[in-house]
Amino acid sequence: xxxxxxxxxxxxxxxxxxxxxxxxxxxxxxxxxxxxxxxxxxxxxxxxxxxxxxxxxxxxxxxxxxxxxxxxxxxxxxxxxxxxxxxxxxxxxxxxxxxxxxxxxxxxxxxxxxxxxxxxxxxxxxxxxxxxxxxxxxxxxxxxxxxxxxxxxxxxxxxxxxxxxxxxxxxxxxxxxxxxxxxxxxxxxxxxxxxxxxxxxxxxxxxxxxxxxxxxxxxxxxxxxxxxxxxxxxxxxxxxxxxxxxxxxxxxxxxxxxxxxxxxxxxxxxxxxxxxxxxxxxxxxxxxxxxxxxxxxxxxxxxxxxxxxxxxxxxxxxxxx
Amino acid sequence: xxxxxxxxxxxxxxxxxxxxxxxxxxxxxxxxxxxxxxxxxxxxxxxxxxxxxxxxxxxxxxxxxxxxxxxxxxxxxxxxxxxxxxxxxxxxxxxxxxxxxxxxxxxxxxxxxxxxxxxxxxxxxxxxxxxxxxxxxxxxxxxxxxxxxxxxxxxxxxxxxxxxxxxxxxxxxxxxxxxxxxxxxxxxxxxxxxxxxxxxxxxxxxxxxxxxxxxxxxxxxxxxxxxxxxxxxxxxxxxxxxxxxxxxxx
Numbered sequence: 341x342x343x344x345x346x347x348x349x350x351x352x353x354x355x356x357x358x359x360x361x362x363x364x365x366x367x368x369x370x371x372x373x374x375x376x377x378x379x380x381x382x383x384x385x386x387x388x389x390x391x392x393x394x395x396x397x398x399x400x401x402x403x404x405x406x407x408x409x410x411x412x413x414x415x416x417x418x419x420x421x422x423x424x425x426x427x428x429x430x431x432x433x434x435x436x437x438x439x440x441x442x443x444x445x446x447x448x449x450x451x452x453x454x455x456x457x458x459x460x461x462x463x464x465x466x467x468x469x470x471x472x473x474x475x476x477x478x479x480x481x482x483x484x485x486x487x488x489x490x491x492x493x494x495x496x497x498x499x500x501x502x503x504x505x506x507x508x509x510x511x512x513x514x515x516x517x518x519x520x521x522x523x524x525x526x527x528x529x530x531x532x533x534x535x536x537x538x539x540x541x542x543x544x545x546x547x548x549x550x551x552x553x554x555x556x557x558x559x560x561x562x563x564x565x566x567x568x569x570x571x572x573x574x575x576x577x578x579x580x581x582x583x584x585x586x587x588x589x590x591x592x593x594x595x596x597x598x599x600x601x602x603x604x605x606x607x608x609x610x611x612x613x614x615x616x617x618x619x620x621x622x623x624x625x626x627x628x629x630x631x632x633x634x635x636x637x638x639x640x641x642x643x644x645x646x647x648x649x650x651x652x653x654x655x656x657x658x659x660x661x
Numbered sequence: 662x663x664x665x666x667x668x669x670x671x672x673x674x675x676x677x678x679x680x681x682x683x684x685x686x687x688x689x690x691x692x693x694x695x696x697x698x699x700x701x702x703x704x705x706x707x708x709x710x711x712x713x714x715x716x717x718x719x720x721x722x723x724x725x726x727x728x729x730x731x732x733x734x735x736x737x738x739x740x741x742x743x744x745x746x747x748x749x750x751x752x753x754x755x756x757x758x759x760x761x762x763x764x765x766x767x768x769x770x771x772x773x774x775x776x777x778x779x780x781x782x783x784x785x786x787x788x789x790x791x792x793x794x795x796x797x798x799x800x801x802x803x804x805x806x807x808x809x810x811x812x813x814x815x816x817x818x819x820x821x822x823x824x825x826x827x828x829x830x831x832x833x834x835x836x837x838x839x840x841x842x843x844x845x846x847x848x849x850x851x852x853x854x855x856x857x858x859x860x861x862x863x864x865x866x867x868x869x870x871x872x873x874x875x876x877x878x879x880x881x882x883x884x885x886x887x888x889x890x891x892x893x894x895x896x897x898x899x900x901x902x903x904x905x906x907x908x909x910x911x
Contacts, residue, residue, distance in 0.1 A: 410828065411791065411801050436821040440803045443756070443788035447795025451757030452876040455786045468880060473784050474678040478687065480784075481880040523800035523831045527816070531824035540822070544910075569911065577840075587806065587820050587841060593785065594699075594840050596822070602910050613674070623908050624889065625900065640890040640908075643900050650897050657901065 341467070343369055344425075344488075345378040345396060346418060346432040346442065353391035354380075356541045357433030359500035362395045364460070364493045365431050366501060371462060374428070379421055379513070381414055383407040393510055394503040399425075403515040408526035409437055415444035416520055421513055422449055427488050429467075434492035434597070435540070442490055452486035456597075458497040458620075475593040475616035495540065496599030496620055532586060536563075539591070542572035544602045547591055547618070549576040551607015551628060551647050555584050561651040562606055568658040574598065576614045592617035607647045610635030627651070662716055664707040665772035666742065667763055668724040669697040670733045671783040684881040696733045698845075699778025701740070702838040705845040706808060707776055708741045714810075719743050721770065725762050727751050731861055738856035739848035746862040748869065755877035756788035763789075764796040765869040772833065774815075779804050779837040786877075790837040800830035804839040 343365035347358040358378075365376040379399040380388055383406055392398045401417050418441070422430060430445070432438035434456045446453040458479070459470035468483045469491065484490075539545055546569065548562040558579065566573045575585040577592055591598055593616035603621035607628060608614060615638055618624070626639035629646050636642040643650065672678060672687070673695050679688040696704070704722065711718035722737035724730040725748040734745035748762055767775065780787035794801035802808075802817035806825070809816040814831045820839045830836075848856070866873060894900045904910045 411803070412794070415791075415795060436804060436823075439787050440791065440801075440819075440821075443791035444795045444801065446757075446788065447760060447792035450876070451755075451760070451792060453756070453786075453788055453792075454877060455788060463880075472885075473882070474672070474687075475674070475782070475785070477678045477885060478680055478882050479885055480882050483878045483880055485874075485876050485878055521798075521800065523834075524802075525829040527827040527829055529821075529824055529826045580841075588822065588824060593782065594780070602904070602908075619887075623904070623910060625904070636893070637891065638887055638889055640892060641900055641903055642891070642893050643895075643897065644893070645897075653897050654901075657897070 341368055341372045341374040341428040342426065343374060343376045343429040343431060344422060344427040345376060346430065346438065347378045347380050347392055348433060348435060348437045349380060349382065349388040349392070351382070351384070352387050354388060354395070355433065355435070356500055357435055357495035359395060360495035360498040361431045361433045361493055362501040363498040365429065368429060368460065368467065379418070381406050381409070381417055389510055393507045395501050397508040398510045399513045400510060401513045401515050403517065405517050405520055406515065409441065410524045410526050411440045411444050412521035412524050414441045415448060417515060418445040419448040422488055430488050430490045432492050433495050438492050442492055446490040449488055449490065450486045452484035452488070453490040454482055454484060455492050457491050457493045472616075475612050476619055477612070494597060494599070496597070532588070536566060537570070537572040539572040539574045539589070540596055540598055543600050544569050544571035544604070545574050545591070545598050545600045545621070546571045546604045546606065547574035547576070547608060548579060548585070548606045549608030550578040552579060552584065557648070558584055561647060564655050565604070565651055568655055576608050576611070605635050605639070606651060608635050609633045610638065662714070662718045662774070663770065663772045664710060664718060664720050665767065665770060665775045666700065666703050666707055666720065666722045666737065667759070667775065667777045668700045668704070668722050668733050668737055669778070669781045670694050670724060670726060670730045671697045671781055674698065674782055680882045680884045684883055686882065694729070694732065696736050697778050697781050699780060699782070699838050699840070701845040702840070702842050703776040703778055704737050704740050704742060705843045706838060708846070709843065721746065721772070723748060723766060725750050725754060725759060725866070734861055735856050736848065738859050739853040740846060741852070744862065745859070746864060748864055748866060750866045750873065752873045753875070754873065755875050756786055756792055757876045758873050759789045760792035760796055762866050762869060762871050763793050765871050767797060769869070774832060775835045777835070777837055779839050790835050794835035797833070797835070799833050799835055801835045801837070802828055802830050803837045805836050806839050806841045808836060808842070
């Protein structure tokens with residue numbers, strides 16, 4: 341199969357999740373004696389192109405009209421690329437960027453799309469995908485009945501592709517500005533600066549729940565432990581709803597899905613919707629004062645106790661005291 | 662102004678989902694169903710738009726599926742939707758099918774705004790709104806946490822991994838609701854009683870001229886067992902020993 345990876349970037353390099361999408365595409369291409377290419381959309385993409393070309397041959401759609409990731413424009417360009425160059429498979433990492441844009445591109449390209457894929461296999465030569473349903477309680481095996489097949493993959497399911505020994509080729513893709521939709525205007529992105537790793541990319545995630553009473557305590561306990569462990573921070577929906585943590589912190593079915601090597605749940609009771617966002621973590625530690633909390637059922641190690649006592653002790657141990 | 666709210670019937674999220682022994686689907690006997698929670702947020706937002714607007718706003722709820730979907734339409738009516746249409750279809754539908762049916766329905770009803778949940782909490786696909794916007798060639802604003810009217814268009818705050826993004830779209834448009842757009846109201850007993858008497862319009866997918874050709878084919882389901890060790894440790898020190906010695910972490 342000929343696969344096209346839609347690479348997400350930050351203006352400097354491609355996101356770690358996109359390297360997982362490259363790994364997925366590589367695997368399918370190897371199994372089908374196919375090939376891969378990736379496409380970059382945006383403006384002033386020289387640095388990103390350099391980075392991307394270490395993982396796959398690159399198509400670059402570089403145009404001022406693509407400076408911001410507006411769904412209708414990006415989907416149109418992706419559909420043009422696919423139609424002109426003829427791919428069998430289009431893939432991206434399942435982030436809000438791709439969740440916004442890829443289904444729209446699928447709408448332009450015949451509608452065969454599987455979201456949040458966590459595995460694939462060939463059955464009688466047909467590519468099949470595994471994906472979670474019902475907040476991860478069930479896994480479905482699905483197949484797509486039209487071409488191109490469009491897929492978002494969960495980065496946690498596919499280890500990021502490594503750089504190739506030699507750089508791959510770069511081809512520019514001409515963007516026809518006149519043909520781009522003009523019904524959406526990007527106003528602003530209010531992004532919060534954080535010194536901590538991205539929660540979807542970190543090896544360790546420290547997450548807080550209802551057991552944390554206010555923002556100061558969250559920063560001191562959850563943030564404090566995270567910083568000692570070079571970890572990212574997350575939270576349950578309860579803290580977001582209470583205004584203690586920002587929306588982007590929410591781990592769960594409707595928030596972010598994480599699968600770090602170690603997930604430390606502090607004062608999180610473990611609602612099904614939260615578990616959907618972290619149950620694929622390799623090792624799960626839970627500290628909660630309620631011995632009956634459901635989080636203990638999905639934890640490898642559970643410690644019953646007060647996070648207000650135990651977390652400062654943990655931080656002190658890490659500080660060598 | 663006309664606002665169309667597509668409604669999906671989904672199992673109550675508090676229920677434990679069981680897979681049929683042959684993996685062909687889930688056990689639905691005795692399973693309570695609700696309006697997809699994100700669609701309920703969309704209904705609420707449409708009602709608030711109507712309440713705040715100086716113009717006449719008509720809120721139409723529509724669901725695609727078998728007769729039982731009438732229950733969820735009654736809930737939408739009880740919340741305050743003006744009208745409801747059941748688009749009758751017994752086939753199993755994927756997001757592409759739903760988007761095709763809604764495009765045909767929008768062609769008849771001519772809404773100015775289609776407001777819907779960002780994802781169904783059953784299949785968690787999060788595709789339909791975006792596909793529908795593409796088919797209609799309308800702008801889209803997904804994962805909305807705030808919607809403001811500005812002259813002839815909308816200013817929408819979107820929740821993205823990178824933070825809050827603000828976009829302006831012209832109308833007509835498709836907007837999908839995120840969790841924090843609002844908190845849906847509960848219908849009062851009086852409005853539930855009134856909603857029971859309302860007429861629900863019916864139309865079939867055939868009458869809309871749509872052929873159902875699935876793109877996403879389900880081959881099988883399986884329940885996911887928990888593989889956790891579930892060890893209770895007695896102290897912080899014991900926990901740290903386990904993490905270091907057994908898991909080679911920290």
